[in-house]
Amino acid sequence: MKAVHFGAGNIGRGFIGPILAESDYEIVFVARNEKKISLLQERGQYPVTLANESRDTELVKNVTAVSIKDVDEVAESIAEADLVTTAIGMSALKDIAESVARGIKLRFKKKKRPEPLHIIACENGIGGSQRLKKLVYPLLKPSERKQADELVAFPNTMVDRIVPIQQHKDPLKVMVEPFCEWVIHKAGMLDGFTKIKGVRYVDSLDPYIERKLFTVNTGHCAAAYFGYLEGYSTIQEAIANPKVLKQVRGVLHETGAMLTQKYNLDSKKHELYIEKMIKRFTNPHFTDKITRVGRSPLRKLSPNDRLVRPAIQAHKMGLKTDHLVAAIAAALVFDFVKDPEAVKLQNSIREHGIGNVIEHHLGIPDSHPLHSRIADKYNECFSSHRSEDQPDVLSQL
Numbered sequence: 293m294k295a296v297h298f299g300a301g302n303i304g305r306g307f308i309g310p311i312l313a314e315s316d317y318e319i320v321f322v323a324r325n326e327k328k329i330s331l332l333q334e335r336g337q338y339p340v341t342l343a344n345e346s347r348d349t350e351l352v353k354n355v356t357a358v359s360i361k362d363v364d365e366v367a368e369s370i371a372e373a374d375l376v377t378t379a380i381g382m383s384a385l386k387d388i389a390e391s392v393a394r395g396i397k398l399r400f401k402k403k404k405r406p407e408p409l410h411i412i413a414c415e416n417g418i419g420g421s422q423r424l425k426k427l428v429y430p431l432l433k434p435s436e437r438k439q440a441d442e443l444v445a446f447p448n449t450m451v452d453r454i455v456p457i458q459q460h461k462d463p464l465k466v467m468v469e470p471f472c473e474w475v476i477h478k479a480g481m482l483d484g485f486t487k488i489k490g491v492r493y494v495d496s497l498d499p500y501i502e503r504k505l506f507t508v509n510t511g512h513c514a515a516a517y518f519g520y521l522e523g524y525s526t527i528q529e530a531i532a533n534p535k536v537l538k539q540v541r542g543v544l545h546e547t548g549a550m551l552t553q554k555y556n557l558d559s560k561k562h563e564l565y566i567e568k569m570i571k572r573f574t575n576p577h578f579t580d581k582i583t584r585v586g587r588s589p590l591r592k593l594s595p596n597d598r599l600v601r602p603a604i605q606a607h608k609m610g611l612k613t614d615h616l617v618a619a620i621a622a623a624l625v626f627d628f629v630k631d632p633e634a635v636k637l638q639n640s641i642r643e644h645g646i647g648n649v650i651e652h653h654l655g656i657p658d659s660h661p662l663h664s665r666i667a668d669k670y671n672e673c674f675s676s677h678r679s680e681d682q683p684d685v686l687s688q689l
């Protein structure tokens with residue numbers, strides 16, 4: 293079987309690659325980095341090392357790569373594939389829609405009876421594959437859309453594995469945490485699909501995606517933003533500070549109360565899940581930069597993402613949101629100059645004011661009680677972030 297995977301980055305090589313290889317897929321990475329493309333083509337394999345005591349390493353074999361710029365070859369690969377996956381970032385899906393559409397068109401043109409094709413966007417966030425479908429469909433003709441309705445599926449998914457920024461001599465090598473989880477919405481698959489080993493197919497994806505996004509991702513980015521305010525540079529250092537850890541736990545108990553009520557979860561089991569996720573953040577076998585985990589604050593502060601969505605939902609259910617409000621405020625202060633979204637966010641706050649950004653970017657109208665609470669907390673965080681003596685914002689909660 294053949295898979296085409298967009299993005300030869302950390303999740304592509306470190307998570308999707310090994311899982312698909314385990315199910316005997318040959319993988320064609322569609323990539324941008326010329327060096328990685330030629331190395332993948334030359335070697336046809338690369339090493340994945342687990343961040344554990346013994347540094348267990350496996351080789352992912354039967355791989356190659358094509359350049360995203362080589363539009364004909366990308367389309368050709370998609371025309372012949374059984375599966376297309378992506379891990380390029382939710383906001384980059386619009387950039388590959390044209391390539392995916394070309395591949396689908398060619399597939400239909402080349403074969404009288406094309407095989408079914410699954411296209412799965414393995415991005416952090418809700419509804420990634422369906423978002424890609426919405427970008428691809430307008431590029432197809434009505435007759436192609438009709439055929440795609442029968443033969444091409446875009447099942448939503450949840451992927452979970454922490455893969456930090458890599459610093460090895462070998463540009464293909466990737467170190468990953470041992471834990472991983474991949475869940476796919478079963479109803480989104482075409483009849484008679486072949487299962488990928490290690491993937492769980494579920495009838496309802498919402499509880500899985502929300503539990504993961506509002507625990508792993510909310511907790512991780514909260515650690516990053518609180519840690520950034522305290523002047524740390526890695527997640528490991530930040531979490532080692534009991535104040536930061538207490539804040540992160542506080543955030544996760546708030547999202548946990550919301551998730552437990554919404555999905556009727558067992559609260560004791562969820563408590564164990566929270567602690568297991570926090571333990572993953574502290575993995576001593578790698579270091580994870582705060583600026584990676586906090587990257588793209590505009591995306592992370594958008595209405596459907598890991599901070600605002602659980603806060604709105606918890607508030608609606610009459611649950612506590614103090615720690616979520618503090619995490620949102622800390623995210624609004626994140627001003628790392630090498631992060632284009634952080635720069636845009638800070639410019640926007642400067643230009644339009646914090647109230648306007650909360651209303652128009654976070655999607656929280658100023659009539660909503662969370663609006664003023666976030667604004668007040670932001671002002672508190674902002675002045676302490678700026679002041680020379682750095683008063684202890686976190687302990688004020």
Ligand SMILES: NC(=O)C1=CN([C@@H]2O[C@H](COP(=O)(O)OP(=O)(O)OC[C@H]3O[C@@H](n4cnc5c(N)ncnc54)[C@H](O)[C@@H]3O)[C@@H](O)[C@H]2O)C=CC1
Nearest residue numbers: 299300301302303379380381382384387415416453454455
């Ligand atoms: N790193 C992690 O721990 C996790 C990341 N994710 C998600 O996986 C996705 C990728 O994240 P990472 O692998 O960490 O990022 P990364 O930056 O390591 O990899 C992204 C790759 O996509 C490529 N890319 C970007 N735009 C592209 C385009 N238009 N066409 C082709 N390639 C393009 C980049 O060159 C890069 O190689 C994101 O959506 C992220 O939220 C999900 C779970 C865990």
Ligand SMILES: O=P(O)(O)OC[C@H]1O[C@](O)(CO)[C@@H](O)[C@@H]1O
Nearest residue numbers: 416452453454455509512513585
């Ligand atoms: O910033 P992104 O792309 O959402 O990815 C970073 C996130 O991915 C993870 O590494 C795994 O989901 C999280 O721990 C982290 O919050």
